[in-house]
Amino acid sequence: MNTSVAGTNTMPPIMHYWGMVKDMDNDLKLELIAMLINSVRMHPSPSDEEERERGFRNLAGCWVDDHGDDDMEAIIREGRESRKGSRLVPSFDD
Numbered sequence: 001m002n003t004s005v006a007g008t009n010t011m012p013p014i015m016h017y018w019g020m021v022k023d024m025d026n027d028l029k030l031e032l033i034a035m036l037i038n039s040v041r042m043h044p045s046p047s048d049e050e051e052r053e054r055g056f057r058n059l060a061g062c063w064v065d066d067h068g069d070d071d072m073e074a075i076i077r078e079g080r081e082s083r084k085g086s087r088l089v090p091s092f093d094d
Contacts, residue, residue, distance in 0.1 A: 021029060 021032065024032070
């Protein structure tokens, strides 16, 4: 089952596990299959909507409670107006 791509041999990651289970007894293989199926049933994958929402909330700069907030230009303007610098700029007129 090795695949040759541009002269290199690449194996799918699952092949690592096949090497461990290929010589197992059939009853043990069936038990392993049942365990894998149960683990998938216990931890179902999130729906597409949940995945999109999680992806959106993981973006940098997102607020959880951003409903009704000002637009970005107003937020930037407020930040610049409230900024106080500690640097003294000498006058060049003296």
